[in-house]
Amino acid sequence: MRRKETTCGYCGCGCGIYVNMADDGTMLGVTPSYNHVVSQGKLCSKGWHGFAFVKDSRRLSSPLIRQSDGSFREASWEEALEKVATGLKAAMTGGDNTNAIGVVTSARCTNEENFMLAKLARAGLKTSSIDHCARL
Ligand code: SF4
Known part of the structure; x- marks a missing residue:
């Protein structure tokens, strides 16, 4: 498993998150960044669970x-x-x-x-x- 540190894009709070991925790049889930100045290891329910849109078939994938x-x-x-x-x-x-x-x-x-x-x-x-x- 790999993980990439980034910013939750659900609202303007900008909590720090890790996107956890399988070795093939498939997104598995999100965990909080414990050292992030805003979130300090905490996320709201949207931050924890609101990533299904990444795989939504209606999402545009090219211009x-x-x-x-x-x-x-x-x-x-x-x-x-x-x-x-x-x-x-x-x-x-x-x-x-x-x-x-x-x-x-x-x-x-x-x-x-x-x-x-x-x-x-x-x-x-x-x-x-x-x-x-x-x-x-
Ligand atoms: S985890 Fe919740 S509070 Fe934090 S940026 Fe995402 S939506 Fe906003």
């Missing part, structure tokens, strides 16, 4: 690009990121892009990831249109 007929097709990360970059460049006005570009982050991101996305939005994309779904 999807919307076609002109409204359907989606799978794409590589390189193609998807190129398409996003092209679209963002076309939308940028040269000034304040608040009415042209919006950024939606996720409650599943860590505080640090959401902080970086806010910086990217404000400093890089020059938009203050930022929202997230952290209304759990």
